[in-house]
Each structure stands twice: as C-alpha cells, then as structure tokens.
Amino acid sequence: MATTRTAHTNWDGNLLKGAGVVTLDSSGQGSFDVSWPSRAEAANGKTSPEELIAAAHSSCYSMALSHGLDGAGTPPTRVETKADVTFQPGEGITGIHLTVRAEVPGLDPEGFAAAAEDAKKNCPVSQALTGTTITLSAELV
Numbered sequence: 001m002a003t004t005r006t007a008h009t010n011w012d013g014n015l016l017k018g019a020g021v022v023t024l025d026s027s028g029q030g031s032f033d034v035s036w037p038s039r040a041e042a043a044n045g046k047t048s049p050e051e052l053i054a055a056a057h058s059s060c061y062s063m064a065l066s067h068g069l070d071g072a073g074t075p076p077t078r079v080e081t082k083a084d085v086t087f088q089p090g091e092g093i094t095g096i097h098l099t100v101r102a103e104v105p106g107l108d109p110e111g112f113a114a115a116a117e118d119a120k121k122n123c124p125v126s127q128a129l130t131g132t133t134i135t136l137s138a139e140l141v
Contacts (some may be wrong), residue, residue: 001137004026004087005020005129006024006025006026007024007025007046007096008023008025009022009023010023015036016036016093017036018035018036018072019033019034019035020033020035020050020116021033021034021035021124022047027029030053030137032046032047033045033094034036034046034048034049034060037089040087040089048079048087050085050087050093051089051141052086052088053083053085053093053096053125054081054083054084054085054096055083056083056097056125057083057085057096057123057125057126057129058082058083058098059081060123060124060125060126061080061083061100061119061120061123061124061125061126062079062080062100063077063089064119064123064124064126065081065100065102065115065116065123065139068100068118068119068122069104069107069115072111074104074105074106074107074113074115074123075104075113076102076103076104077103077104077105078102078103079100079101079102079103080100081098081099081100082098082099082100083096083097084097084099085097085098091109093132094133095133095134095135096129096132096133096134096135097103097134097135097136097137098120098134098135098136098137099136099137099138100136100138100139101138101139101140101141102116102138102139102141103140103141105108107133107140109138109140114137116136116138117138118138120134120136121126
C-alpha cells in the first residue's frame with residue numbers, strides 16, 4: 001500500500017529578507033523556522049531544505065542498510081548514519097556525503113562495504129536524488 005507524507009511551508013516576504021515556517025503535517029512533530037540566511041550562511045537556530053533532505057536521507061539510508069544486512073543473514077546491532085548536504089548559492093545542492101558506522105556481528109569489512117554501497121544505490125531517497133553526486137564513507141565497528 002502506498003503512503004503519502006505531507007509538509008507545508010508558509011513564507012512571508014521576498015527571498016533575501018523574508019522568512020517562513022515549515023510544518024510537518026503527517027506526523028505532527030513540529031514546525032520549524034526557515035530563511036535564506038539560515039540556508040546560505042549560518043543556521044542560527046533555523047532549518048533549511050538541505051537539512052531536511054539530510055534528515056530524510058540519513059534515516060532512509062539507515063533503514064535500507066539495516067534491511068539489506070538482515071536479509072543477508074547478518075542483522076545489525078546498530079547503524080548510525082550522518083548525511084552532509086552541501087548547498088552553494090547560485091548553484092544549488094552540489095553533493096551529499098553519507099557517513100555510516102555500524103555494528104554487525106559476524107560480518108567482515110568487505111561484506112559490510114558491499115552492503116553499504118548497495119544501500120546507497122537502492123535507498124529510495126538516494127534514488128530520488130540521482131541528479132546529485134552521493135558519496136559514502138562506511139566503517140564497521
């Protein structure tokens with residue numbers, strides 16, 4: 001069964017001096033302030049589209065890797081993923097770097113590296129972002 005998740009943003013003013021609030025409608029988990037300076041300069045307590053993409057990508061990747069490892073008979077004890085989404089004003093999103101550390105009893109580093117690459121390729125968020133260069137650092141702990 002397909003699911004649809006919804007968020008919305010109310011924006012006031014122009015790009016450079018305006019500001020907005022993005023609300024996570026489906027989960028009801030909150031509303032977050034956004035602005036151009038928080039996107040192109042320092043966060044200053046506000047979020048950005050890139051941070052929201054990083055959150056989506058890190059969680060999706062962790063799920064995909066966990067699922068792949070479990071399906072291969074080596075379920076992970078823990079998966080920790082960080083996503084760094086780089087935004088360059090005037091160019092857009094120029095890359096995403098995933099850093100994953102995982103505890104996977106009984107799996108060798110080569111097997112883990114292969115599983116990590118497979119998850120990068122097949123995670124639905126990675127697939128949605130195929131127009132962006134996605135790199136990966138993976139460490140078995």
